[in-house]
Structures are given as C-alpha cells and as structure tokens.
Amino acid sequence: MAGSLVTEALEQAWRPVLLFVLGSCIGSFLNVCITRLPRGESILFPASRCRACKTQLPGWANVPLLSYILLRARCVLCGVRISPRYFLVELCTAAMAPACYYRFGPGGLFLARLSFACALLTAAVIDFETGIIPDVISVPGTGAGLALSCIAPALAIPDMPSPPSAVLGACLGGGVLLATARGYRAITGRDGLGRGDVKLLAMIGAFAGWDGVPGILFWSALTGTCWGLGLMLLRKDVSLTTPLPFAPFLCLGALLRMS
Ligand SMILES: [Zn+2]
Structure with missing residues (x-):
C-alpha cells in the first residue's frame, strides 16, 4: 500500500517534467518547420545544420533548450550567433505541453489542443x-x-x-x-x-x-x-x-x- 503510494507520488512529480521535456522536443521540430517551410525545403531531410556554415550539427549540440544555453547562443562549429527564436519556441512548447495536459486532461482533447497550438505557434x-x-x-x-x-x-x-x-x-x-x-x-x-x-x-x-x-x-x-x-x-x-x-x-x- 505504502509502496504504491510512493510510486504514485513519484509519477505525479515526474509527469510535468516529462511533459516539459517532450514539449521542448516538439519545439525543436517546430523550429525546423519555421526555418524551412517558407523556403520550400523538406522538414525531414537533411538533418539539422547550421544555416551559416552549412555543417551538420552533432547530436549534443541539438539538445532542446540546453544546447542554446550551454553554447551561449552560438554555433558550436563556426561561432555564428543563433537567433533567440530557437530558444523561445522550445520554451513555449515546453510550457504548453504540461499546460494543455493539466487543463484538458489526458486523452484526445489534450492531443487535439496541443497539435492545434503547435500549428498556431508555427x-x-x-x-x-x-x-x-x-x-x-x-x-x-x-x-x-x-x-x-x-x-x-x-x-x-x-x-x-x-x-x-x-x-x-x-x-x-x-x-x-x-x-x-x-x-x-x-x-x-x-x-x-x-x-x-x-x-x-x-x-x-x-x-x-x-x-x-x-x-x-x-x-x-x-x-x-x-x-x-x-x-x-x-x-x-x-x-x-x-x-x-x-x-x-x-x-x-x-x-x-x-x-
Ligand atoms: Zn555554423
């Protein structure tokens, strides 16, 4: 009984964190869409690369939110400044995912509203x-x-x-x-x-x-x-x-x- 209560408490505590991380990953994808769709480019290929030096970024330089902070808003390869838009979009979706979850509850309405909000943000x-x-x-x-x-x-x-x-x-x-x-x-x-x-x-x-x-x-x-x-x-x-x-x-x- 006590064990299940502890498991439930841990789950309750971790859920908003997991939703925040999931939201930031969605934001990272939206950034790709925001950069490429107006240019008529594919949003799937090639993998993320610096727009200035055209070099493919290593995976660790693509971690949502963290990479922007740790690399001080600069490309790890050429040092060019990266727009704060990348960070702000990831932060916005990271906040939207738990907000939609707790506002609309788990299920179809949460997915529908979050997808709609992501399309609007993009x-x-x-x-x-x-x-x-x-x-x-x-x-x-x-x-x-x-x-x-x-x-x-x-x-x-x-x-x-x-x-x-x-x-x-x-x-x-x-x-x-x-x-x-x-x-x-x-x-x-x-x-x-x-x-x-x-x-x-x-x-x-x-x-x-x-x-x-x-x-x-x-x-x-x-x-x-x-x-x-x-x-x-x-x-x-x-x-x-x-x-x-x-x-x-x-x-x-x-x-x-x-x-
Ligand atoms: Zn670069």
Whole structure:
C-alpha cells in the first residue's frame, strides 16, 4: 500500500517534467518547420545544420533548450550567433505541453489542443519573421479541424464543434477576413490583409466552431491594434500604412478563446 503510494507520488512529480521535456522536443521540430517551410525545403531531410556554415550539427549540440544555453547562443562549429527564436519556441512548447495536459486532461482533447497550438505557434512565428503564412499549415489544418469534428464523438473527445459548426466556422472565419481585405483594398487602394490570414482564420474557425470566431476576432483585433499603436509610439519608421503581421494576433486570440 505504502509502496504504491510512493510510486504514485513519484509519477505525479515526474509527469510535468516529462511533459516539459517532450514539449521542448516538439519545439525543436517546430523550429525546423519555421526555418524551412517558407523556403520550400523538406522538414525531414537533411538533418539539422547550421544555416551559416552549412555543417551538420552533432547530436549534443541539438539538445532542446540546453544546447542554446550551454553554447551561449552560438554555433558550436563556426561561432555564428543563433537567433533567440530557437530558444523561445522550445520554451513555449515546453510550457504548453504540461499546460494543455493539466487543463484538458489526458486523452484526445489534450492531443487535439496541443497539435492545434503547435500549428498556431508555427504559423505565427513564420508570419512574424517572413510576412507569409505557408498554405501547407493552414490548408491541411482546416481539413484536420473538419475531420476532427466528424470523428470526435466516436473517439469520445469532448468540447469539439459539431461538423456543421466547424464548416460554418471555417467559412465565417475565412469569409469575414476576405470581405475585410477586399473592403480595405477598395477604400485605400492598398492590401491590408494577406490571403494567408484568410486561410489561417478558416483553419482556426474549423477548430473553434462558428460561435468561437467572433471572440477570436475581437481578441486578435484588440491585441493587434495595441501592438501597432505601441510600435507607432516607440518607432518613427512605423505608421498607419506600415504592413504588420496579423497571424501572431489571430493565433493569440485563438489561444485566449480556446484555453
Ligand atoms: Zn555554423
């Protein structure tokens, strides 16, 4: 009896640590996706290499979080500085894995929400760095959201939208942004929102359902506007006409609404 209690206590103590380590490994893979997808490169081959010296990194220089700290943010081979993005993405997913587990419990909803959050993080960082959102995330992501709404009852995954709600969510999300983008262009003669944003909100709508879309739009517009106004106050080269990435705020809105 006492033995089983000790085993259970140890398991309880180690579970968040294991989830943190698993999350950091997922983050390491997302970093590969963030670096390679906008360049149209394979995310599987070749193995991780330094972008500066093009040399394959030894395994010990690829340990999530630790290698970045121990190597002081530099390539072990050529000494070039490595972007803090690598560390921040790994830290973010390392925190998200236990957070999703304890919020949604073990099972299908945990896997669904964590996968969704990873797709959002990848899209947000790529848009922030390059100004594009690869279709390879949003288009299959929309399909995954719709498929999940169909199979969720059979897999006993709670809190997923019904198939009609997921379809309506995708149409509403994509439709609202498409109408906004066309309206903005008609009035100002400039492009304000990209097609990538439209497809990303369609994907988010497929996961959130139609009734989740208004709240997500509210939070993303609010946080995006605050960010834009803050940049205008702090930087002279930013004005009302400066294009700013919107995907990070769509993703933040989705995470706030669905957490
Ligand atoms: Zn190097």
